[in-house]
Structure formats: structure tokens, C-alpha cells
Amino acid sequence: MKAGKKGCQQGDGIMVATATQIQKRLTVETKEIAQETTTIRSLDWDRDRFDIEFGLKNGTTYNSFLIRGSKTALVDTSHEKFRQLYLDTLKGLIDPSQIDYLIISHTEPDHSGLVKDVLALAPQAIVVGSKVAIQFLEGFVHQPFEKKIVKNGDRLDLGNGHELEFVIAPNLHWPDTIFTFDHKTQILFTCDAFGMHYCSSSTFDEDLATIEEDFRYYYDCLMGPNARSVLSALKRMKELPEIRTIGTGHGPLLHHNVTELVGRYRQWSQDQAKADTTVAVFYASDYGYSDRLSQAIAHGITKTGVAVEMLDLRSAEPQEITEVVGIASGLVIGMPPISDVNAQASLSTILAAAKPKQSVGFFESGGGDDESVYPLRIKFTDLGLTEAFPAILVKETPHETTYQVCDEAGTDLGQLLSRDRQINKIKSLDADLEKALGRISGGLYIITTKKGDLSSAMLASWVSQASFEPLGVTIAVAKDRAIESLLHVGDRFVLNVLEEGNYQALMKHFLKRFAPGGDRFAGVKTQPAANGSPILTEALAYMECEVSSRMELADHWIIYATVDAGRVSKPDALTAVHHRKVGNYY
Numbered sequence: 092m093k094a095g096k097k098g099c100q101q102g103d104g105i106m107v108a109t110a111t112q113i114q115k116r117l118t119v120e121t122k123e124i125a126q127e128t129t130t131i132r133s134l135d136w137d138r139d140r141f142d143i144e145f146g147l148k149n150g151t152t153y154n155s156f157l158i159r160g161s162k163t164a165l166v167d168t169s170h171e172k173f174r175q176l177y178l179d180t181l182k183g184l185i186d187p188s189q190i191d192y193l194i195i196s197h198t199e200p201d202h203s204g205l206v207k208d209v210l211a212l213a214p215q216a217i218v219v220g221s222k223v224a225i226q227f228l229e230g231f232v233h234q235p236f237e238k239k240i241v242k243n244g245d246r247l248d249l250g251n252g253h254e255l256e257f258v259i260a261p262n263l264h265w266p267d268t269i270f271t272f273d274h275k276t277q278i279l280f281t282c283d284a285f286g287m288h289y290c291s292s293s294t295f296d297e298d299l300a301t302i303e304e305d306f307r308y309y310y311d312c313l314m315g316p317n318a319r320s321v322l323s324a325l326k327r328m329k330e331l332p333e334i335r336t337i338g339t340g341h342g343p344l345l346h347h348n349v350t351e352l353v354g355r356y357r358q359w360s361q362d363q364a365k366a367d368t369t370v371a372v373f374y375a376s377d378y379g380y381s382d383r384l385s386q387a388i389a390h391g392i393t394k395t396g397v398a399v400e401m402l403d404l405r406s407a408e409p410q411e412i413t414e415v416v417g418i419a420s421g422l423v424i425g426m427p428p429i430s431d432v433n434a435q436a437s438l439s440t441i442l443a444a445a446k447p448k449q450s451v452g453f454f455e456s457g458g459g460d461d462e463s464v465y466p467l468r469i470k471f472t473d474l475g476l477t478e479a480f481p482a483i484l485v486k487e488t489p490h491e492t493t494y495q496v497c498d499e500a501g502t503d504l505g506q507l508l509s510r511d512r513q514i515n516k517i518k519s520l521d522a523d524l525e526k527a528l529g530r531i532s533g534g535l536y537i538i539t540t541k542k543g544d545l546s547s548a549m550l551a552s553w554v555s556q557a558s559f560e561p562l563g564v565t566i567a568v569a570k571d572r573a574i575e576s577l578l579h580v581g582d583r584f585v586l587n588v589l590e591e592g593n594y595q596a597l598m599k600h601f602l603k604r605f606a607p608g609g610d611r612f613a614g615v616k617t618q619p620a621a622n623g624s625p626i627l628t629e630a631l632a633y634m635e636c637e638v639s640s641r642m643e644l645a646d647h648w649i650i651y652a653t654v655d656a657g658r659v660s661k662p663d664a665l666t667a668v669h670h671r672k673v674g675n676y677y
């Protein structure tokens with residue numbers, strides 16, 4: 092369902108405040124979720140792009156929590172776009188001078204955008220966070236505040252049974268992240284972790300089927316690149332008593348499916364972490380668009396089955412950098428501000444630990460004070476490292492096409508590093524079996540899609556009709572295909588059928604290797620379908636499709652799509668058939 096069609100309902104115990112005279116719908120809801128615990132959810136109904144998660148269709152929420160023992164704690168705030176609504180709501184719930192602690196789970200502006208405003212109303216509040224979070228906050232609050240740095244296992248007693256225990260969860264997805272567990276209510280407040288970009292008036296996760304696609308997509312974009320850190324956090328969570336509810340920072344709170352969804356995080360992260368090839372991705376948190384660009388690159392890398400270790404140039408320890416560079420087959424470096432002494436020292440540490448056999452890629456962060464890519468690039472190539480993709484130079488606010496370039500650059504790097512492993516896998520299959528598999532026939536098709544400013548295409552032969560009512564087809568798409576990001580539930584595409592005896596030119600074109608973000612349709616005759624995707628003029632037939640569901644396999648997604656319309660250009664012509672000698676590679 093599109094976010095714009097959803098209603099905003101007032102349920103039991105929910106207070107709704109609405110901003111007027113704004114184009115995008117912003118509302119705030121509050122609800123008692125446990126004893127003396129209230130959530131303040133800022134609902135951003137129409138947010139249609141959330142940085143790298145450009146597939147977002149369902150808006151998002153920014154969740155904050157008020158815990159009232161004999162002392163009071165506020166966990167996180169909101170995005171600055173909710174300033175008036177959030178502060179009015181907070182003041183309706185409590186006299187801000189009564190807030191004793193402001194717990195900062197993570198300092199990105201969607202959760203900490205109103206810290207300064209809250210502190211103006213509650214100057215007595217002690218700000219609680221990890222060492223890194225407090226450092227980052229000092230950098231943007233620019234005024235003195237009371238603070239308390241917490242470490243893993245530290246406790247804070249609010250009284251009346253609300254004893255809070257802190258869990259350090261670095262890299263989920265910034266180095267500053269902490270979780271907070273309330274021993275009385277057994278709620279774990281996790282900020283970004285276990286969240287999703289999904290806006291609805293349901294405070295909780297009653298309907299798993301509705302949210303699981305967004306839950307997975309969010310994991311893939313933000314958490315998958317930090318799979319080993321996710322596993323470390325899960326291990327720490329196991330030391331806590333039973334978790335009854337997870338108070339996430341985005342989307343519905345998890346209550347009905349805690350075991351199931353935590354289990355999925357564990358399974359997905361174990362799958363990522365067992366990869367035998369790793370890329371170290373370096374970024375500078377809270378600088379330009381460094382973290383978001385690096386996440387898009389990391390997402391592209393993980394699509395190839397290569398693991399990623401993300402490190403913040405500003406806060407990573409030299410020993411940690413040396414260790415990670417030591418095990419990595421590839422390095423990606425986001426240029427930090429030239430004036431940041433810590434980040435510059437980290438660059439020197441990377442250079443000292445780099446090895447000639449490694450691949451490397453660079454991107455500029457668009458922060459305005461970026462060190463130029465070129466001198467550093469020369470230093471690495473002089474050491475013998477191979478550049479895996481052309482340096483990505485960001486000169487303005489990144490757009491979805493920028494993230495597409497980053498994602499595809501990451502995939503190129505991952506494919507380069509996993510090539511040998513793929514070749515070994517191909518060699519290991521029994522010769523008779525691979526020949527038998529090769530006798531499974533398929534047609535030749537081109538999948539084309541366009542979504543906003545993004546477009547993509549793919550040659551496909553694992554296509555089959557799958558249902559009559561509704562009319563439906565399945566398509567197998569390898570996980571490392573660029574087009575995969577544009578084939579989520581609700582996405583639309585065209586299935587173009589190639590003609591026997593007249594397919595070579597189109598096949599050759601779409602088999603080409605395109606540069607990251609390269610235009611797949613340059614020099615190809617197309618016309619737009621009613622669903623917006625390109626129809627190939629030279630194709631024998633086309634069908635307009637909409638993705639209805641996806642099934643995950645180890646190396647492919649099976650995409651099931653319904654077919655809405657179609658046409659054949661030459662009724663007597665036949666479909667091109669793909670004859671293969673073996674079945675263990677395309």
C-alpha cells in the first residue's frame with residue numbers, strides 16, 4: 092500500500108497531533124507501552140527516500156521513549172522537522188524540568204536532531220551515551236551539558252524498579268550506538284537496530300507479513316554491512332533477561348515477533364559473516380555524506396557474498412584499523428575532512444598496513460573540506476594496490492542515482508574479489524550433472540525497469556509462467572545483479588521476449604559490462620510502457636509486470652510477478668531459446 096493512501100487513526104490511548112500547512116504529512120502519536128513507559132512516535136508518512144534505502148515506499152517514523160521511575164529518562168528525541176510537534180507533545184506529557192536523563196542511543200540527526208532543543212527546556216538533564224556519542228554531541232550541541240559516559244553492562248537506577256542496563260552496540264550502524272534495557276518492563280531500546288522504514292498507526296508489529304519486506308530491506312542496507320557487529324550485539328543481548336519488547340527507533344516496535352525477528356538478524360548476519368573474503372570500508376561519521384555513501388558501497392559489496400567491515404576514520408583505534416586491513420582483500424576509503432587530525436592519522440595507519448595484492452576504491456564525501464582523492468590514490472597504487480572502480484566524486488547532495496553508482500561500484504569490487512571463488516565452485520561440480528542441468532531449456536528475455544530516476548536492465552533466461560489466476564511469472568535474479576534493488580515487492584518492470592534469429596544485437600548489448608551507474612539503454616530503441624518501464628522496440632513481445640513476492644535462495648532471488656498487460660509484435664515469430672552446454676553457470 093502506498094504511504095499516501097494510509098489513514099492516520101486515533102486508537103485507544105493514542106494522542107495524535109498534526110502539523111498543518113505543510114506539504115508532507117507529519118504527525119506525532121503517543122502511547123503507553125508498558126508500566127510508566129510512553130513512546131512518542133514521530134510519523135513521517137510521505138518520506139519517500141531515506142538516504143541509501145531508496146526503495147523506501149512506506150514512509151518512516153522516529154521513535155522516542157519516556158520512562159518514569161522516581162527519576163525520569165527520555166530515550167532519544169526526533170528529527171528536526173518535527174521540532175514544534177515533538178516539543179509540544181513532550182511538554183504535554185511532562186514538565187521538561189522533571190527530566191533527569193537524556194539517553195542518546197545514536198547521534199544521527201533523525202534521533203538527535205532535537206537534543207539541543209530538549210536541553211534548552213531541560214538544562215538539568217544529564218546526557219547519557221557512549222564515549223563516542225558524547226564526543227559527537229559536543230561537536231554539534233556547542234554548549235556545555237551534564238554528561239555520563241556508559242560502558243557495556245553499566246546500570247542506571249531510575250527507581251520504582253526501572254533499573255536500566257546499557258549494552259554497547261558499536262557499528263549498528265555508527266560507532267556510537269548503545270542499547271538500553273529496562274529490567275522492570277523488559278524493553279530493550281535499540282534505536283536503528285531491528286528497525287524498519289515503515290509508517291503506520293500500529294504501534295506494534297501485529298502483522299508480520301506486512302512489515303517483513305521492509306524489515307529485511309532495512310537490514311540489508313544498514314545492518315548487513317556490519318554483520319559481525321550485529322553478531323557481537325546479539326551475543327551481548329543474550330546475557331540480558333528475556334526481552335519482551337524491542338523499542339526500535341524506526342517503524343513499529345517489536346513485541347509479537349521478537350524471537351522470530353531477532354532470529355532473522357542472527358541468521359542473516361551469520362550468513363554474511365561466514366564469507367571468506369572481506370572488504371574494509373572506511374568512512375567519516377557525521378561528515379558530508381560519508382556514512383551514507385559508504386553504506387551504499389557496502390550494500391553493493393555484500394550482494395556478492397563478500398563480507399564488509401566498516402570503520403569510522405574519526406574514532407577507530409589504530410590497532411583495530413591495522414587488524415582489519417590485515418585480513419581484508421579490498422579497501423574502500425571515503426575521503427575525510429582535511430582538517431580532522433584523527434581521520435588523517437587513520438589514513439596513515441591504513442597506508443602502512445595496506446598490501447600490494449589488495450584492491451582499493453575511493454570516494455569523496457561532499458563535505459566541502461574533503462582531502463582530494465588523487466594524491467592518496469597515487470600512494471596506494473604506488474604500493475601496488477589495484478583500483479577496483481573509478482573514484483566517486485560527490486559534488487552536490489547525493490541523489491538516488493549517486494547511491495546507485497555507489498552500490499554498483501561496490502558490486503564491481505565484490506565480484507572482482509570473488510571471481511576466483513566462483514571459478515573454483517564451477518570446477519567442483521560433477522561433469523555429468525552439469526551437462527544434464529544444461530539441458531534444461533529457457534527462453535531469452537530482457538527485464539527492463541525504471542523507478543524515479545533509476546533504470547536498469549538484465550538479460551534473463553530463468554523465466555517461467557507460474558500462475559493463471561492471476562496471470563503470473565517467476566524470474567530468478569542473481570543476488571549480485573544491479574537490477575535486484577529495483578525488483579522489490581510493488582516494483583514494476585517489463586519482461587521483453589527476444590525473437591529467434593533476431594536477438595544477437597540485443598543480447599550482446601545487455602551482456603556488456605556497464606560502468607557503475609552506466610546507462611543500460613544508450614543506443615537502444617525503447618518506448619515507455621504504461622507502468623513507466625522501457626519496452627524494447629526490437630523485442631518480439633513484452634509484458635508489463637508487478638513484483639508480488641520474493642523467495643530467497645542462497646545465490647538468487649525468485650521474483651514472482653503478476654502480469655497486467657502485454658503485446659506481440661510478430662504473431663508468427665518464435666521465442667529465442669537459450670541452449671547451454673552446462674548448468675553450473677550462465
Ligand code: FEO
Pocket residue numbers: 197199200201202264283340341
Ligand atoms: Fe536512524 Fe542512523 O539514524
